[in-house]
Amino acid sequence: MIRIDCPSCGGRDEVEFAYRGDATVVRPAGDAGEEAFHDFVYRRANPRGWHVEWWYHQAGCRQFLKVVRHTMTHEVHAVARAGDRVEVPAAEHTGVPAAEHKGVPAA
Amino acid sequence: MTQMFRMASGGIVDRSRTIGFRFDGRAYQGHPGDTLASALLANGVRLVGRSFKLHRPRGIFAAGAEEPNALAELRTGARREPNTRMTQIELYDGLEAASQNRWPSLRWDLLSLNGLIAPLLSAGFYYKTFMWPASFWEKVYEPLIRRSAGLGRASREADPDRYDTMQAHCDVLVIGGGVAGLAAALVAGASGVRVMLCEQDFVLGAGLIGEDEAWRSAALERLAGMANVTLLARTNVFGAYDANVVGALERVADHVAEPGAFVPRQRYWTIRAGRVVHATGAYERFIAFPDNDRPGVMLAGAAATYVARYGVHPGRRALLFANNDAAYQSLFTMQDAGVTVAGVVDPRADSAAQAAARARGITVWSASQVVGTAGSLALSGARVARIGSAGTDTLVAADVLCVSGGINPAVQLATQSRTAVAWSERLASWVPGAALLPQFSAGAANGVTGLREAAADGARAGAGASGAPADALGLPEDRPSDVTVLPFWEVKGSGKAFVDIQDDVTADDIRLAAREGYKHIEHAKRYTTHTMGTDQGKSGGLVGAAVLAEARGERVQDVGMPTFRPFTSPVTWGAIAGTSIGKHFAPTRLSPLHEWHVKRGAVFMDAGQWVRPAYYPAPVDGDGWDSVLREARAARRGVAVCDVSTLGKIDVQGRDAAVFLDRLYTNTFSNLPVGRARYGLMLREDGIVFDDGTTSRLAEDHFFVTTTTANAGPVMQHMEFYLQTVWPDLDVTLASVTDQWAAMSIAGPKARATIERIIEGLDVSNEAFGFMAVADATVKGCPVRVFRISFSGELAYEIATPAGHAQTVWNAVLEAGEAFKIEPYGVEALGLLRIEKGHVTGAELNGQTTAADVGLEKMFKKRGDFVGKVLSQRPGLTDPSRPRLVGVRPVMRGDQLRAGMHLVESGTTHSLGWMTAVTRAVELEGWIGLAMLRDGVARIGSRMQAASPLHGALVDVEIVSPHFVDPENARVRV
Known part of the structure; x- marks a missing residue:
């Protein structure tokens, strides 16, 4: 069970949150066309490794938090408010070959 | 003579008290401190079950959680629990248990003939034997397998007991209360950090019994005196989850016939630990040899446990088959307790323990193996042969054959935490490697055996987990025991x-x-x-x-x-459900007018978490339909009032509130004048309709949004997502005000005449307060917002008031409407009215439909971006042949329609659409319904059939406009 250190509420269990997916995708401009919106809605990298993602603190402050989570170990590296930048660790997690989690864009 | 295998002394059972129990209907006696297994052995019961598939006779094989055979149905009636391990069931007075998977009786099991057809039941037999013909599966094979294979039977009655759910936090969690776990808890506890220790057994430090009991009692006393240490016996940690969160099951009242008042039977613990010490011990493994399942074959450590802990001889004459010196200690324990020793069979040529055994006068067959067992329902002997000598074996008489193939450290929980394992040549088994999480393995779980070494290892782990020094701890005394094995499996x-x-x-x-x-x-x-x-x-x-x-x-x-996963031992569904049962499964939400509905005698229905009046029966009504039709008629012809407090309500404020709503809805709100409301349609980003509702502009920078009852939460999350993550630059603040505002809809030709009598400070005439107007006013001094909006299709007003004033305003409406015979109407009449009007709800906006599907394509603004705009134009979503909203009427007006009916061309069975909602109508004769129908618009005016094969119903219908009543929408404007 993941524990998320909410900047507003403190350390809380994942049951208080709703997952909202990849936080690195950006909604295209309204005139960007079908392809761009298709990618925005459907295309995801699905990495094994660090993942920057939205967690909505539904049973708390109602803020969308940017969480850097390792998809294999569920380790949470960082939690930030929606507008803040987060750092994706450069070092590979123990047990994960470096090659396998490259290419995760910084949010 | 009862308990003829009980020793006169020894162990920690309380011989001063005798308790009675029944097994397969027969009465036996035991003592407090016994398990069902130890008490059965004390009474000489050797045959305790039949095997899962082959119905072979089986006896007690182990002394703990690793027991494969001795499974019982514990208790009777509603409390009957299948597959409980006799080795873990604490004996209590009046205990009743039954053996499993035997018919008609344990001794005479007819299905043991399965053994004769065993070649048919080999690996993969389900896949091979029963594949063909397919029709045989349901009729022949499955009943046959269900009859012959299986374990215990669950009770079919409701569980009368309560189960608790517990959450706990600690700095150091010690899993296992053996010598290593106790040492770890002592060291960590002395440092002052919060320590929890979970032990699945009802006794802590059981391995010290008969060894260093002084160390054990001193350790337990010290731990009991530490306020920062929580000891949980009878508590099995069944799973390790992310970030040092573990699940544990505490058997609070399984050792009594039934739980006392206000006592749960079990507690399901979720424990969040800073550091975890795995002191889970090790499980002895057996050796595979012919007929190694005969009752009387037992793990060597288990046999010693029955002697040392329970004071029970597991047999009269014991033979050991082992490949390691540590197992000899088990045999010596038995010999010292008076069990006759038949000898030792050891595949190794020589060892220190073999010499020690010979010095004790024990026969040792070295470089030998057990090649078979004798006996039928119980062991009578084993056939022993030298390795490599074909055909010449000796039958050695024995009624208990102790087996040890070495030990397997219990790495299950550690590997669930992704701790890698390493192969130990010394143990010929897996031991934990470096932990990924802040975790430590200690004692036998770490491959460290012997009481003294295990305690030292536990102290080291406790020190590592707490930062305290380990060296202060005194260590227990032990006997030499070397677990080095000659790998020997079969x-x-x-x-x-x-x-x-x-x-x-x-x-x-x-x-x-x-x-x-x-x-x-x-x-x-x-x-x-x-x-x-x-x-x-x-x-x-x-x-x-x-x-x-x-x-x-x-x-x-x-x-x-194979990957180890939770659960390490079975956990009952009752414990998993915990307190989340019945009405406690989800919150119940009540309207502020709920008490009035109750007094009025409403029949209620669940709408998500809400409890809403379905209808209000009156003495004149013959059945529920009479009530619903009477209420709907009042709304169509006079006046009626409905509690709509459950609608989702979101307050949207800020300089950019209008821009924000423009981007969220398909239609425009920035040009909505203050004091007006507008119907809005919201899409998901993939172009599918998400929700609808009215939005009112209360000020330039202040909107009041309503959502459907079901989507109140999701719409709020949707809005927060776009506001916080997509357009954070917008100056908008959102607040959910669903519970803050009560709301009531007053509908019918007499609606205005009714509210005119009570609305203060507002001219509600058609000229001053037209359709879709919004304004503040008061009723009996209570602040209200009046909205001229209509869901029923009649002249209607919605009055919202802060929840605390709801009853006052509701009463005023009823009083004012008395002259027009006002009726309250419930959700059923609400549904009837909206179907007649052709308004859509969740039945049509089901997460699959587009705006065009439900006839709302005109609600798309021409200019500007909004959520879902681009993808709603995809070819698949704009295909004109998609199912589209239509109305349906039976050709024979008396025929009944059913929701879910399929629409087919007459005489065919190919479904072209489905009925989403049906009702008896008040403005028309008979039943009407809404449907989603392929090429729906083109089919209006044609005839089809509505089929419900489940009900054997086939109805000729005509396809009509979904707007049965007032399609020009004139009534709402009068």
């Missing part, structure tokens, strides 16, 4: 050599799986069901892996092991 010969005793999986089954291509350990496991029983292969998992390794021509360590 004795080949004629007869079934089991590698999974519970699931009746033999070494030959594993080889068959390998031959048929199931060579991966995970495949072999599933093909043979090896390690898939309730014991999870604790004593035989590695043995089967070794057989597979040999078949593959590889080493055991190269074959690996």
